[in-house]
Amino acid sequence: MFSLHSAQRFRAVLTGVALTGLAVTAAPGLASAAPASAPSRHATRVSAVDAIEDGAARSLALSLGDSAWRHQVADALSQGKAVGLRGLTAGSATKGAAGLGAHIAKADRQVADAKGLGADTGSLLRARLVGAAVDGVEPLVASSPSDDNATAVVAYDSTGKAYDLAADRAPDRPVILVDVDTDKATEAGMMVLRQELAAAGLQAPVSAPVNTAAAATGFWTTRVTAVTVKDVQEPWFKGSAEIFDLVTGFGLDGKVRVDTVTMPYLDDANKTYYPNQILVNWSLYKYNLADVVMMEDDGDTNYSSLAKALAAVLLTITDQGAYIPLVNAVIDAMPSSWWTDDPDYVESWYTLATTTTGTRTGASGNGTMTFDRYWVSAL
Structure with a gap:
């Protein structure tokens, strides 16, 4: 949905x-x-x-x-x-x-x-x-x-x-x-997701890079400069829903990694927002490709169950020496009952690269994001 x-x-x-x-x-x-x-x-x-x-x-x-x-x-x-x-x-x-x-x-x-x-x-x-x-x-x-x-x-x-x-x-x-209160619930839910994903090995601590001198200068990121989601004429009884992204790729340890990014400002459909928000921190990933699945919580999401469902599927995927798209695996991890509204799938973007720039429409055609490359300098 x-x-x-x-x-x-x-x-x-x-x-x-x-x-x-x-x-x-x-x-x-x-x-x-x-x-x-x-x-x-x-x-x-x-x-x-x-x-x-x-x-x-x-x-x-x-x-x-x-x-x-x-x-x-x-x-x-x-x-x-x-x-x-x-x-x-x-x-x-x-x-x-x-x-x-x-x-x-x-x-x-x-x-x-x-x-x-x-x-x-x-x-x-x-x-x-x-x-x-x-x-x-x-x-x-x-x-x-x-x-x-x-x-x-x-x-x-x-x-x-x-x-x-x-x-x-x-x-x-x-x-x-x-x-x-989905604002409060999602904030708490993201903490649960991060803790349980880390405990399952899907958010492993960053290992020291080979080129420590280069790493000391900073790292490249993909930044969202604009984002829009289409209107689907929601019923009157729905209140605000919190949007969050699951960013997936292979970590430096070669295991699947899942990072969470919230978009609390994304309130209205058919309205473009300009957050200048970092979506992918490339220093956390082995390959120069990552996928993004956008979801929402409108009150019914069980974050602990979501983390366990993700872990059950993603931990079975091993590094084959080349990047494997992970969007389908994330979607397949969701129990069928969740597709009624718990949580809602909003959109997905396959194979974002370190060089990805410009506007890209998601796989379902329901949302667009504009990306640029952004260098984060070390202190």
Whole structure:
């Protein structure tokens, strides 16, 4: 699946939205909030993170029965920015927040575990407002499904009643979406990836080069001067996704090497960014060729499982005295269930060389990057 999720895409809708008149009332014309039926609620894949988010969303909805807490949540979300749920509950003395706080703290720990992150990762669940406010209408609370192909999004009101929201169009009533802080999760996930890849021998320490005098002067890199990913019309319930690259080649020890590079700035599709970011450090590789696989985490990626899957496949590849492209091996390492949305494959670039410059479109035609050679001088 080729996708790019962007919270910024919804900012025009969210800016200036305020939750007013939050009494529990039924309003006519809100066809997108139909009562949920059992078949539609189970029509799409439910991952561990999906289930945890859904439970947190229902608990948040029930807590909004406390009017004082409801108004505090309304104020916190009225500017359209995502707010961490643990911090939101900790900062309130209301009855609703007190009842919700323990559930959110437990859910945060469960999300970290499901994503293969450490127990010290901290708060990961957050809430944001989607959709225009309607006077006299209480917001529903939903979680963001990890499946882009979901046909309905299950939401709850403050009595716990479930509704199906149409997944193919933005809701016409305010909806509070509960999802994972992918910025924070990806930062922690990259640490897990690096640690586990190193432990598996896929990020071996750099050996001393033969020409130590030349190495002391610096090293050549491939730098990304521009990057664009195409728009694929993401559903309204998707928030921001973190883009990361797996750079693969053969290390100086002759074994397959995997390095990770994050692109946190890459928020909007069909927009060109100019990061001047180093992608490949050629001093780490035996050959003058490397491959790049671009992926994204929109909340459901288990980084520990990803590292183990990569190691299981890549450690079977041996140096034959010439460069072997590794993109297919990386893709083959992904369990078939992950291709639903966990993590998403975005694009790949085969056989980048130390001399590669100019703009190159990826193998799937979904993204382009412009490269130049960049010399990093030693201090």
